[in-house]
Amino acid sequence: MDRPSYYASIKFLVVAMSIFFVSMALHRISSFFRSRERERKANLPPPKRSPGEDLLPNMSEKGDLRMDVEFTNLGLVLNGSKKKVLNNVTGCLKSGRITAIMGPSGAGKTTFMNVIAGKASYGETTGSIKINGFEDRVANYSTMCGFVPQDDTMMRDMTVEENLLFYARMRLPKDTTNAKCREITQDVINTLGLSHVQHEPIGDETTRGISGGQRKRVNVGMEMVSNPSLLFLDEPTSGLDSATSYELLEALKELAKKGTNIVVVLHQPSWQLFQLFDDVLLLGKGGCTVYLGASGDAQEYFEKLGFECPDRVNPADFYMDVIAGKYPRRNDAEFESKDLFGMWAEHETSKRRSPARAGSDVTCKVGKISMEQMKSVEPIGFFKSYGMYVGRTVLQYNKHKVTFLSDVLMQLVAGGVVGGLYMNFQFKEINTMNFMLGLVVGLTCSLAELRVFGAEREVFWRESSPGR
Secondary structure (H helix, E strand, O other), X not given: OOOOOHHHHHHHHHHHHHHHXXXXXXXXXXXXXXXHHHHHHHOXXXXXXXXXXXXXXXXXXXXXXXXXXXEEEEEEEEOOOOOEEEEXXXXXXXXXXXXXXXXXXOOOHHXXXXXXXXXXXXXXXXXXXXXXXXXXXXXXXXXXXXEEOOOOOOOOOOEHHHHHHHHHHHXXXXXXXXXXXXXXXXXXXXXXXXXXXXXXXXXOOOOOOOOXXXXXXXXXXXXXXXXXXXXXXXXXXXXXXXXXXXXXXXXXXXXXXXXXXXXEEOOOOOHHHHOOOOEEEEEEOOOEEEEEEEHHHHHHHHHHHXXXXXXXXXXXXXXXXXXXXXXXXXXXXXOOOOHHHHHHHHHHHHHHHOXXXXXXXXXXXXXXXXXXXXXXXXXXXXXXXXXXXXXXHHHHHHHOHHHHHHHHXXXXXXXHXXXXXXXXXXXXXXXXXXXXXXXXXXXXXXXXXHHHHHHHHHHHHHHHOOOO
């Protein structure tokens, strides 16, 4: 069989390049009209909300799937230095409530959350953890948990709606219909105040997208759409202004109304933000407990210890300053911040001795979650997940037509070069030709692979261990 002539190969390359440039022009035109449509939708007013309205009507109540987490003498010793960074913390994180974990730098806030979530592989955990009154591990309920990292880890080239809908389909129970996934996604978008940008791409350093505050809300929404029983958030308000932080906490309050147990690590919030929390855990240096209870009772507790909050001072800032030892104690010139740990231990001891209040703040009331209940919330299996990831990849290629066509054209040119080098091919040169062909095609393909794996590595780690 005769091979095509040299001029036929050149003609093929010219046709391929012509198709490439025409496709680029069409892509630019379609992008222009899509951006105009996004701008029109972005200017639409957000949906009106009525006072007391259920903003997540398509999410089911947790019911028997509530998770109360009780911990006793919880501690952590680092593997290398053997330093104790969490020290005998005891209490309960209750379902349907938002608990704030606060304290100065080095107090073990994130460490505490990692120990509860089973992510503290860098140390030896001491103490016990109970789920609904039975000793267990939170990691055993990963399908019912969510973990929002501090960094905004998501597909930056996809829109707000596409990111949230993908997570809803991946994390919701396998019998959830596609229509239901869309309804839940839209509820979360409306609750987070993202309806006017839901068709906008997330954006990155090179592509314009949504704002940093909106991206932070998308980061939280990616776990909200899974309707978790237990949700951990690592400093979700960092880098946000007070108004945006307040809107984010209001959205979490809506999720807590469904029975979700929400644990939030954060630094010094505003007083308005602090009042949105149901409970607060204050940790001091070395990971020791300073206070654990209702946020509204914290000021009374510190006043009984002899610490008066000055006028026009944010009480949340005042608590942090007391823990740091910046405020003196009334009638105690020798007070040191480490004395607060003993004061809390004495307070807990006296409370347990009181018959009227014994166990009122610690004992969990929800029953054990059965295997049947666990199976009822299992997400989709391997094959459906594989199809979801393939679909997302096709969607991403569709958004980057120019890049995709550039990769194809590069491989066509590489193939044409190799073909031109071996116009007069002899069979004895088969080994050399195979080596050159593998080298050229391998190098051109690796450019696309490096671009994908470099950008999506962090997303992979988040998606490979949901809730852990």
